[in-house]
Amino acid sequence: MAEPLLRVEDLVCRFGGVIATDHVSLDVNSGELHAIIGPNGAGKTTLISQLTGQLISHSGTISFAGQDITRLPAHRRSRLGLARSFQITSLLPDFTAADNVAMAAQAHDGHSFRFWGDARKEKGLRDAARSALSRVGLERRADTVVSELSHGEQRELELAVALATKPQLLLLDEPMAGLGATESAQMVKLLQELRREVTIVLVEHDMNAVFALADRITVLVYGRVIACDAPAAIRQHDEVKRAYLGDQHVVTRHD
Amino acid sequence: MKASLNARTIIVALVVAGLLLLPVYTTLSGNMFGLTLFTRIIIYALAAASLNLIMGYGGMMSFGHAAYLGIGGYAVGILAHEGIGSGFIQWPVALAASALFALVIGALSLRTRGVYFIMITLAFAQMAYYVASGLARYGGDDGLTIYKRSDFGGLIDLSNRVQFYYLCLFCLFGGIYLIWRIVNSRFGMVVQGLRSNERRMQAIGFPVNRYKLVCFVISGTICGLAGALLANNTDFVSPAAMYWTRSGDLMVMVILGGMGSLFGPVLGTIAFLLLEEALSQFTEYWALIMGPLLLLIVLFARGGIDGMLGRARRG
Numbered sequence: 070m071a072e073p074l075l076r077v078e079d080l081v082c083r084f085g086g087v088i089a090t091d092h093v094s095l096d097v098n099s100g101e102l103h104a105i106i107g108p109n110g111a112g113k114t115t116l117i118s119q120l121t122g123q124l125i126s127h128s129g130t131i132s133f134a135g136q137d138i139t140r141l142p143a144h145r146r147s148r149l150g151l152a153r154s155f156q157i158t159s160l161l162p163d164f165t166a167a168d169n170v171a172m173a174a175q176a177h178d179g180h181s182f183r184f185w186g187d188a189r190k191e192k193g194l195r196d197a198a199r200s201a202l203s204r205v206g207l208e209r210r211a212d213t214v215v216s217e218l219s220h221g222e223q224r225e226l227e228l229a230v231a232l233a234t235k236p237q238l239l240l241l242d243e244p245m246a247g248l249g250a251t252e253s254a255q256m257v258k259l260l261q262e263l264r265r266e267v268t269i270v271l272v273e274h275d276m277n278a279v280f281a282l283a284d285r286i287t288v289l290v291y292g293r294v295i296a297c298d299a300p301a302a303i304r305q306h307d308e309v310k311r312a313y314l315g316d317q318h319v320v321t322r323h324d
Numbered sequence: 325m326k327a328s329l330n331a332r333t334i335i336v337a338l339v340v341a342g343l344l345l346l347p348v349y350t351t352l353s354g355n356m357f358g359l360t361l362f363t364r365i366i367i368y369a370l371a372a373a374s375l376n377l378i379m380g381y382g383g384m385m386s387f388g389h390a391a392y393l394g395i396g397g398y399a400v401g402i403l404a405h406e407g408i409g410s411g412f413i414q415w416p417v418a419l420a421a422s423a424l425f426a427l428v429i430g431a432l433s434l435r436t437r438g439v440y441f442i443m444i445t446l447a448f449a450q451m452a453y454y455v456a457s458g459l460a461r462y463g464g465d466d467g468l469t470i471y472k473r474s475d476f477g478g479l480i481d482l483s484n485r486v487q488f489y490y491l492c493l494f495c496l497f498g499g500i501y502l503i504w505r506i507v508n509s510r511f512g513m514v515v516q517g518l519r520s521n522e523r524r525m526q527a528i529g530f531p532v533n534r535y536k537l538v539c540f541v542i543s544g545t546i547c548g549l550a551g552a553l554l555a556n557n558t559d560f561v562s563p564a565a566m567y568w569t570r571s572g573d574l575m576v577m578v579i580l581g582g583m584g585s586l587f588g589p590v591l592g593t594i595a596f597l598l599l600e601e602a603l604s605q606f607t608e609y610w611a612l613i614m615g616p617l618l619l620l621i622v623l624f625a626r627g628g629i630d631g632m633l634g635r636a637r638r639g
Contacts, residue, residue, distance in 0.1 A: 121527060147529030159527075161520040172517050175510055176529035182538065183510040191510075234528055 072135060074099040074238055074268050075120070080129035082112075082119055082292075089115040091292035092129070097238065102260070102269045104279045107289035108312075113272045114156055116289070117242050120270075121153045122146045134237065148177065152236035154227040156243045156272075160215045166226050167211040170198035173233035201233040202226075205259060221252040228259070232267075239263070240270045245278055257281060280304070288312075332633035336587050339594070343493055347486045359485055365597045366492045367553045370499050372577040372589035374546035379575070380584035381507050382539050383519030387442045388429070388449025389574050392422045392544045394456055394566030396551020401468040401561040411474030411482070415552050422548025423541050425452070430540035434533055449571055456563040467562025474556055482556050492553050496590070499546050504586055506542065515539045519584075580621055582630025591629045 073096040082090035089112045097103045105113050118124040120131060122143035131139045138146055161169050168189070174197035175181060175188065188194065202208045205225040210218060218226065224244055231239055244260070245253045257278050263269065264282070273279050279286065280300045287297040290312045296303060303309055343366070350359040371393055378384040399418035408414065433444040462468045473482040482488045506512045514535045517525045526532050555561045564570070573596070581592020599617070603610030625632050 123523070123527070142531070143526045144529050144531045147527060153527055155524075155527075159521060159524045161517050161524060163520055164517070168513070172513060172525075173528040175513065176525075181510040181514045181530070181535065184506050184512075185509055187508045188510040188513045189508065230524075230528060 071099065073097055074134060075270070076130075076132045077120070078130045078132075080116070080119060080131065081127045082115055082124060083127055089292050090119060090126070093289070093292070093294055095287055095294065095297070097268060097270055099268055101284040102264045102271060102282050104271045104273060104283035104286045105289055106273065106276070106279055106286060110291075111289040112292040113289055114242055115292075117153060117240050117270075117272060120240060121151055144176075147234055150235070150237035151240065152231040152234045152238070153240040154224075154231050154242055154244055156246055158220070158223045158227060160223060160226060160230065162216045163214065165212050165214055166202060166207055166218065166222075166229075167195065167198045169215060169226060170201045170229050170233045171195060173230045174198060174201070177234050197233055201229040204232055204263075205229045206255075221248055221255075224248060224252075224256065225259070228263075232263075236267060238268045238270065240272075242272050243274060244271070245273060245275045253278065330634050332630065335591070335633055339587075339590065340497075347489055351486065356485065359489055361597070361601060363485070363489050363492055363557055364554075365594055366489075366496050367550050367557060368574070368577065368597060369590045369593040370492075370496045370553070371547050371550035372574055372581070372593045373496070373499055373503060374543045374550065375574050376578045376581075376583065376585075376589045377503050377506070377546070378540055378543040379578055380582075380588070381512065381519065382515045382536065382543075384434070384536065384540065385438075385442050385575075386445045386540075386543075387568070387571050387575065388445035388447075388452075389543075389547055390568070390570035391425065391429075391449035391452040391566050392547035393551040393554055393570065394452060394561070394563065395422050395425055396548035396553075397555035397561035397565055398456060398459075398462070398468070398551075399548075400474060400552050400555040401470050402462055404470050404472060404474075405462060405468060409472055409475045411476040414474050415549070418552040419545050419548050422551065423545040426541040426544025427537070430537045430544075434536050434540065446568055446571070449566055450568060453563050453566040453568075456566060463562070465563060467560055467564070470555060470559045470561065473559065474552070488556065492557075495549060495553060499549070500586060500590070502546070507586075511535065511538070516584075576618060580618065580628050582628030585627070585630035588628055588630035595629060 075097040077093060077095040080090050080093045081088065093116060107113055115124060119126050122141060126139060130137060133149060133151060138149065161172065171194040174194050199208060199211065202211055205228050207222060207225055207229060210222060215223065215226065228244060245256050248256060253275060260282055271282065283300050285297065286300055286303045288295050288303065288309050295312060296306045296309050298306065346362055347359060350356055375386065375389045378386055396418040399421045400414045403414045403417060429445065429448040433441055433448065436444055457465050480487055480491060507516065514525065514530055518532055518536060522532055554565065577592040577596045578589050580596055581590065582588030599614060600610060603613050621628065
């Protein structure tokens with residue numbers, strides 16, 4: 070197989086005495102949908118934040134498309150084609166849906182030290198916004214202010230914003246968080262389509278979704294990778310069952 | 325922008341018309357006090373509008389904005405004192421000095437957020453205040469009298485009150501037009517995006533600090549222009565122009581008028597200075613009435629005067 074799109078080697082992140090990411094190594098191949106699962110507090114979001122540059126790694130390396138990006142700031146990584154969605158919806162709440170997506174398109178269309186023309190009237194940006202919105206089925210809500218969108222719509226908008234940056238690699242942090250059954254099914258369908266266009270790293274608690282979508286699954290427990298394999302093999306993996314699926318099933322049954 | 329005939333549009337149109345026609349009234353009635361008062365109001369409105377650019381649109385709560393009033397003023401005063409009377413030199417120097425000051429303190433203070441940012445901008449402005457107080461050659465604490473207003477050749481005579489009034493008004497409208505273009509441009513979208521969610525802006529690929537700093541410098545430069553106007557208006561510049569209470573006044577004008585609304589700072593400044601003027605006629609303890617009044621506005625009318633006139637809208 071060719072060089073992986075994303076290669077993580079021996080990555081470490083500490084919060085005081087706690088090791089949130091404990092020497093994680095991980096390869097994501099071009100074109101695959103790679104899921105990362107693990108119980109709460111396993112360090113999944115921390116890992117995503119390290120990959121996108123919101124958190125600085127204490128040691129280890131991250132290379133993306135053959136380039137070492139370990140020390141690059143977040144905005145430079147985004148320029149290279151690394152996009153993320155946030156577990157807790159993080160949009161521009163007082164802008165419209167279209168503005169949110171247009172902003173992402175603008176970020177990848179040269180510098181923004183342009184002080185005169187009306188950005189909302191730029192056809193290129195508006196078109197990019199419309200196409201990303203229709204990609205996730207939000208075109209009718211283009212002119213709605215984000216704070217007036219439903220939670221499910223905001224999750225979809227998160228995805229549209231990430232798509233508008235024309236990513237090579239999409240890091241999705243629990244895109245189904247807080248979605249109802251119908252909305253979740255919709256999101257799975259959407260991801261089924263997107264995976265054909267872009268490499269995806271998916272962090273998700275919804276096991277049905279993960280096993281339906283993933284080519285490979287990495288299991289993270291207490292910041293360490295305990296397994297990385299195809300879904301069928303992960304299902305049979307003893308340590309995974311013990312550390313994660315077993316416990317977690319008990320927990321998820323509560324809802 | 326939809327141009328609907330709502331209360332806000334009407335009020336703004338009336339205010340603009342009133343400001344344009346004021347000299348006609350004062351000349352006919354011979355009541356020049358109104359002209360003096362409104363010249364001052366217009367200059368402060370320009371300063372408030374510049375503060376609104378970073379505070380209302382950019383979400384940067386600068387508590388040191390009066391520093392630029394002083395720097396612009398001292399640039400004019402010091403050059404005049406040294407025998408350089410030409411406005412073509414004085415004013416560019418005033419703008420450049422303000423821009424430079426904004427660049428330096430912006431580069432340092434924009435590393436911080438929230439309360440720390442407020443405190444550090446305040447500290448820098450106070451430093452400017454004490455530096456000005458220490459300028460023995462230029463009057464120190466007592467300030468510096470400007471014996472001759474900026475000379476623009478035959479172009480315009482700043483000693484003529486009506487001409488000076490219209491120059492100030494031109495600067496105000498020009499400044500607001502500039503800010504309007506900026507906030508709706510690509511640059512302005514980024515700045516407003518940063519107010520809304522900085523982390524998100526970074527994640528989609530914006531190097532956020534650069535945009536903030538440039539916005540900070542633009543704002544400071546516009547305020548420096550207000551400083552140059554103010555010095556010419558009072559024929560005097562003193563450290564008091566930079567004192568932190570003056571920065572507070574500017575913030576109040578912006579909040580009173582409505583943060584992040586284009587014309588709000590003008591309405592806020594008119595309301596603030598007229599109120600101050602009126603209340604001080606009754607009692608020297610006018611601040612005792614002004615304070616609670618502001619408190620009520622902040623508590624019950626979040627969008628300020630502009631918000632009361634119509635749905636609060638940004639951009």
